[in-house]
Amino acid sequence: MDATTVRLILIVLGAILILALYLWERSRGPDEEGSDDGDDEDDTHEAAGPGGREPQGRHARDHVDDPDPEDEGDRPQAPAARADAAPDEGVPAPLLLQLSVAKRYGEFPGLDLLEVAESCGLRPGDMDIFHCLDEFDDGTRVYFSMANMVKPGTFPFDDMEGFNTPGMMLFAQLDGRPEDLTILEEMIATARKLATTLGGDVLDETRRPLTVRKEEELRKSVLANEARFARAARR
Template sequence: MDASTIRLILIVIGAILIVALYLWERHRERQGGYHDDYEDDYLVEDEGADEPYGVRPSRHDPAPDRYEAAEPPPVQEPPAAKPARSKSWLRSRISPEPDVESSPEPGRVERMREPEPMPDEAEDIPEPKTTKPAKAAPAASSAPKAPKRREVSVSDPLLIQLSVSARRYPFKGPEILEVAAGCGLYPGEMDIFHCLDEFEDETRVYFSMANMVKPGRFPFDEMDGFSTPGLVLFAQLEGDPEDMTILDEMVATARKLALSLNGDVLDAARRPLTVKKEEELRQAVTDNELRWKRTRRR
């Protein structure tokens, strides 16, 4: 058989199947419609058709009892009368005309006469109002104290503090002397180390290094048997142009000490010194320089 004849046969068979399916579905719809009409007639004849499936009509009987029992709550009307009394009391307080409300009963007249001393209380109320400005006066007098705070903050230098804490074993005295000399720190006043800068026959202390243990001094004569759990580097900056350089050198010295003595660099709060904390210190130094420039111009 040719391919064309096979195609024709398949097309004819497909058409026959489609027609058969259409007729079958049509037949089913007619039968389904008949059964639906029959079920509708049956449901109309049923007396309980209004009730949902699986619900007995007897359950609806106690419902009215519940609603009847729920009717007593409207007893909440008495509290509504209380605000009415308060309103009448306010009216009597605002407009003391007892003739309108006192006419029905003499008892009410006595009630209306009771609020008469209230104006005396109202006269007493403004008295504390006059005292309030008197209380505000000390606040105004305390306002001039603000400039004093500014003067104190301006005169105080900025304190920068870093720590080098030992990891396992305390720092020994001879090692401290050797590493400190390599970092440019030398024993000086107050029995602590100092980083000095000499310029035009003037010596200035850049920053200092003290013992972490109070009182912070080093026994330079007995350093062979000395040990400490940590060192503290600090500087007092007064807004000079080289303050940022001092901060950089102090941070570099702290890192070198920690690397040589097997320690960790900590900030003023005894937490590890991070890059973010270094940026905060630089910003504080910049703000301090601007603050000192303003004060010097004055």
């Protein structure tokens, strides 16, 4: 084998070696890049947790630190104080009675209302509403009151001629006195007279027509309230 042939063989072998190195480097590069990407992906999964979600511990911590205001209604709240709680827990809360007289069609004229109210013993008074006073106690106790059904509940006593209302509300607070049952009867009779004379209907506290059965329930409530106050006084 002459020198020229040997030289050609070496050149070919060198070219093959260089090509093999080039191909090996080319095939090795993507593997290494894929390995780096895999590490980053692992870091991402480690931070986010399975399925791309945050770890439960971190998620719970973020929820506590920055609660959603819309979720406040679902949270258990501290018990609110009772509206009828008294400073002395031994004193029962007064019993609230409420009746309404509503116009069947249209509205009650102010002057007609004033005239019928006076015939029922209702007098204009404090807070610009009507009051039925205890005539046997120098007028110092209000038996019950009557307010306008429309807010703010007052009557323009100086301008009743231009006043109209769809209804009135009669109410009383009973604190267990012996005359409480009389107050209820007076209130029912007044509401019925107003309704009959002015063309309206008497409604209970749920705005339903006042029935004989409902009247009896109110009487029982008044008697039970009187008994509660009596028991509290004996303590």
